[in-house]
Amino acid sequence: MSAGRPREFDQQQALEAAMRVFWTRGYEATSLEDLLAEMGLSKSSFYQAFGSKAELFQKCLEHYQDMSAQMMQSSLAGAATGWDFIRTTLEGVADGTGKKMGRAGCLLMNTATEFGQRDAAVISTVSAGLGRIQEVFKAALDRAKTEGSLTAAADTQSLALFLATNLGGLKGMARAGAAPQAIRSVIGIVLAALK
Amino acid sequence: MSAGRPREFDQQQALEAAMRVFWTRGYEATSLEDLLAEMGLSKSSFYQAFGSKAELFQKCLEHYQDMSAQMMQSSLAGAATGWDFIRTTLEGVADGTGKKMGRAGCLLMNTATEFGQRDAAVISTVSAGLGRIQEVFKAALDRAKTEGSLTAAADTQSLALFLATNLGGLKGMARAGAAPQAIRSVIGIVLAALK
DNA sequence: CCTATTTTGGACCATTCGGTCCATTACTCC
DNA sequence: GGAGTAATGGACCGAATGGTCCAAAATAGG
Numbered sequence: 053m054s055a056g057r058p059r060e061f062d063q064q065q066a067l068e069a070a071m072r073v074f075w076t077r078g079y080e081a082t083s084l085e086d087l088l089a090e091m092g093l094s095k096s097s098f099y100q101a102f103g104s105k106a107e108l109f110q111k112c113l114e115h116y117q118d119m120s121a122q123m124m125q126s127s128l129a130g131a132a133t134g135w136d137f138i139r140t141t142l143e144g145v146a147d148g149t150g151k152k153m154g155r156a157g158c159l160l161m162n163t164a165t166e167f168g169q170r171d172a173a174v175i176s177t178v179s180a181g182l183g184r185i186q187e188v189f190k191a192a193l194d195r196a197k198t199e200g201s202l203t204a205a206a207d208t209q210s211l212a213l214f215l216a217t218n219l220g221g222l223k224g225m226a227r228a229g230a231a232p233q234a235i236r237s238v239i240g241i242v243l244a245a246l247k
Numbered sequence: 248m249s250a251g252r253p254r255e256f257d258q259q260q261a262l263e264a265a266m267r268v269f270w271t272r273g274y275e276a277t278s279l280e281d282l283l284a285e286m287g288l289s290k291s292s293f294y295q296a297f298g299s300k301a302e303l304f305q306k307c308l309e310h311y312q313d314m315s316a317q318m319m320q321s322s323l324a325g326a327a328t329g330w331d332f333i334r335t336t337l338e339g340v341a342d343g344t345g346k347k348m349g350r351a352g353c354l355l356m357n358t359a360t361e362f363g364q365r366d367a368a369v370i371s372t373v374s375a376g377l378g379r380i381q382e383v384f385k386a387a388l389d390r391a392k393t394e395g396s397l398t399a400a401a402d403t404q405s406l407a408l409f410l411a412t413n414l415g416g417l418k419g420m421a422r423a424g425a426a427p428q429a430i431r432s433v434i435g436i437v438l439a440a441l442k
Numbered sequence: 443c444c445t446a447t448t449t450t451g452g453a454c455c456a457t458t459c460g461g462t463c464c465a466t467t468a469c470t471c472c
Numbered sequence: 473g474g475a476g477t478a479a480t481g482g483a484c485c486g487a488a489t490g491g492t493c494c495a496a497a498a499t500a501g502g
Contacts, residue, residue, distance in 0.1 A: 054470075056469060056470075057469050057477080058478085058479075059480095060479075076363060077363070078275070080273070080275035081361070083459070085458090094480060095460095095480095096462095096464095096479075096481065097479065099460095099461070099462080104460080105460065105461090106460095155363070157360060161360070161423070162360050164423035164424075165356070165357050165419055166276070166361060168271060168352075175423075175424060179424055210436060211436065213420075213433050217413060217417060220420075221412040221416025224360055225408075225412055227359055227363055228356070229364070229374055234405075237409075238412055241406065241409045242440075245437075245439065249448080249500075250446060251499060252447080252448050252450075252497065253448085254449065254450095278489070280489090289449095291451065291493090294491070294492080295450085
């Protein structure tokens with residue numbers, strides 16, 4: 053270890069705590085105080101380790117998309133079929149409504165909604181993240197195609213965007229307070245649309 | 248007219264200006280200063296006429312849903328078929344991307360996203376509004392059913408929620424910067440899913 | 443014309459915001 | 473154990489926040 057007083061907190065853990073706060077409350081509605089309380093560190097440590105609220109937010113966005121993409125990819129890799137992965141991914145929205153972060157929505161879509169066109173850096177991070185999610189869906193759809201559960205003529209690119217739109221839309225509905233069974237009925241229609 | 252100095256601004260116009268600001272910037276990111284500038288009135292007039300930022304926001308939410316529901320209803324009434332109404336409503340998202348408020352999203356979904364479960368009053372106004380939109384979709388679907396462009400067995404309630412989810416999702420995508428042709432390709436899939 | 447009534451402009455306010463600074467503390471390396 | 477280095481706690485900061493107050497202005501009715 054290099055010289056100097058040792059850090060008293062886990063940087064990764066603090067980042068994840070910050071991510072959860074931004075995820076549930078948004079950027080503007082989250083004050084520095086909220087952040088410090090939830091991350092469990094002092095102002096000095098905060099600024100020394102993360103630079104500023106805006107910088108931390110960017111790091112959270114990146115962490116979120118890394119986490120999401122990684123989870124989706126490994127879920128796809130472990131799924132019995134591409135179709136299976138798509139179904140369980142969507143159903144996760146309905147199943148999660150009772151859990152802690154289950155009604156938090158999607159941090160990327162939340163951010164796109166909050167910022168609109170206002171901040172170029174945020175916009176580009178968000179659309180990169182949404183693109184990655186879309187890519188995983190496309191991979192799953194292509195796999196479903198080779199597995200025969202999708203016609204060869206299907207436009208997997210557009211279908212992937214359709215799925216991303218509905219995943220985001222449903223997470224938004226969950227955030228707005230929709231009942232799990234209402235969400236499930238929509239998922240049924242979405243899945244049927246792929247056939 | 249009753250006694251007293253006459254008001255120098257149009258209350259309805261000011262309300263609509265405020266609505267547009269909240270619509271594009273959200274609640275937290277909109278400062279009183281922004282509001283006053285865009286509404287064109289002084290602080291005293293503002294507080295005298297609208298009470299507070301929070302009260303004004305509620306009025307804007309209500310005005311938005313009245314306006315939206317009314318526009319959708321008259322659009323449905325004037326449409327050749329129920330199916331036609333649904334198609335043009337969705338295509339409006341793609342067509343609007345170039346216009347002034349075309350990438351602002353849906354104020355109700357934006358608000359649901361920004362507030363989450365934080366404010367009970369806001370939540371209830373938002374879900375009432377979303378319910379009204381869903382109802383118009385259901386009416387259109389029921390009409391499409393009688394017109395023969397939808398099977399009699401179709402669950403119009405769930406399909407209405409599906410359409411509301413996609414309308415919100417697509418407006419969100421537009422807000423995130425999606426290209427109109429990408430939006431159009433998703434709309435094609437959504438419409439095909441109804442058949 | 444005078445009074446009652448309402449709106450307007452702007453001074454004023456406490457609080458909160460994100461952020462800086464620095465003395466103190468706790469370590470490593472020599 | 474002393475020197476160098478990095479993290480911590482907390483005092484401090486200017487600016488912006490949403491909101492109040494009141495004197496001046498502009499009307500209607502008597």
